[in-house]
Amino acid sequence: MQPKFSVIIPVKPGGEVRALAGLSRVTYPADLFEVLVAYGCQPSVQRNTAAREAKGEILYFLDDDSAVAPDFLDRAAAHYREQNVAAVGGPSLTPATDSPLQRAIGIAFSSAAGGGGVRNRYRKFGAARYSSDSELILCNLSFRREIFLAHEGLDERLYPNEENELMDRLQQEGHLLVHDPELAVQRSQRRTYRAYVRQMYGYGRGRGEQTLIAGKLKPITLAPSLFLVYALLVPLVVPLLGIPLLALPLLAYLAIVLLASLQGTLVGKDAALFPRLLLVYPTLHLVYGAGVIRGLISPRYRGGKQTHWDVEVRRVKAFEER
Incomplete structure (x- = not known):
């Protein structure tokens, strides 16, 4: 027997829900799925509220x-x-229709030099497989409702990284997570460099906050932050100590960025990508690292769950939105 799905989409008040266009064309039986649009300003709270109302x-x-x-x-x-x-x-x-900056961001996210261990969140690679939060992303992610609610859903103190915290808990209990490359969705990257900077800072801060909540530090989490501190100190320490070799890791990093940018430009077949990739890669690493430090030092949450009074959930018949 086929399961019934509740598709949940958080959106800001008055925001456009472009996802409905694709949902209007799904092949799944219309009586076996519903669409809930949760309006509000706290995505974790919006998703949890809609999950409780889902059928x-x-x-x-x-x-x-x-x-x-x-x-x-x-x-x-x-x-x-x-x-x-x-x-x-x-x-x-x-x-492919995104701007050169947006495509450069996508290329960086999906590369070893940029996305690293989480790059499969942004590329179609391999076959369906058991996986972890390193390959799964909340803009395209499903859960069994019974299990989701039994674990009190997403930790509302977190945004982003709320799904990572929940999946960590599920895996520790022996549940399986599946990544299927053929389940890919299409989503545009940030349109402006300023928005991209905010995104990376937010990602890093969310990771720092998740680390505090989990009480477990993964060494790789601190790598961008440590590199940021190193990059800031090199111009001061090298002249002071007179040890040029201390600058070698920074020079090696710049060489990696140059090579990754060249490779991304060739793969993207657009020369306009190259100068943008030269900017996107360092921004990804350094701004993310700054966000992690901020999240560890000054988390946004102050204990306890947030209230749900400002969330409005509407059921939508997606197949009627043609």
Whole structure:
């Protein structure tokens, strides 16, 4: 028997829900899925509120601009036939129609030099597999509703990184997470450099806050922050100590950025990508590192869960939005 899905989309008050266009073309039986749009200003709270009102056995979280494939619910449903699977998701791909800056950001996210261990969140690679939060992303992620609610959903103190914290808990209990590259959605990257800087700072700060909540520090989490401190100190320490060798790691990093930018330009087949990649890569590492430090030193939460009074959930018949 096919499960019923509740597709949940958080959006700011008055915001456009572009994801409905793709949902209007899904091939899954219309009586086996519903769409809930949660309006508010706290995405974690919005998602949790909608999850409690959902009627489906599976909660599928999308962002307001996630463009899905027509068969995405069919593919997700097949993975849930295995009872120990608690979450299923796929990558978020950058459309070819995006601007050179947006495509440069997408290339960086999906590369070893940029995205590193989480790059499969942003590229279609390999076959469906058991995975971890390093490959799953909340703009394209589903959970069994029973398990989601039993764990009190997303930690509302976090945004972003709330899904990572929940998936960590699920894996520690022995639940399985599935990454399916064919479940990919299309989502545009930030349109301006300023918005990209805010995004990376927010990602880093969320990771720092998640680390505090989990009480467990992964060494890789501090790598960008340590490099940021090193990069700031090199211009001061090298002249003072007269040890040029201290600058070698920085020079090596710049060489890696140059090579990664050249490679990304060749893959993207657009010369306009090159100067943008030269800017995008260092921004990704350094601004993210600054965000991690801020999250560890000054977390935004002050204990306790946030209230839900400002969230409005509306049910939408997506297939009527043609």
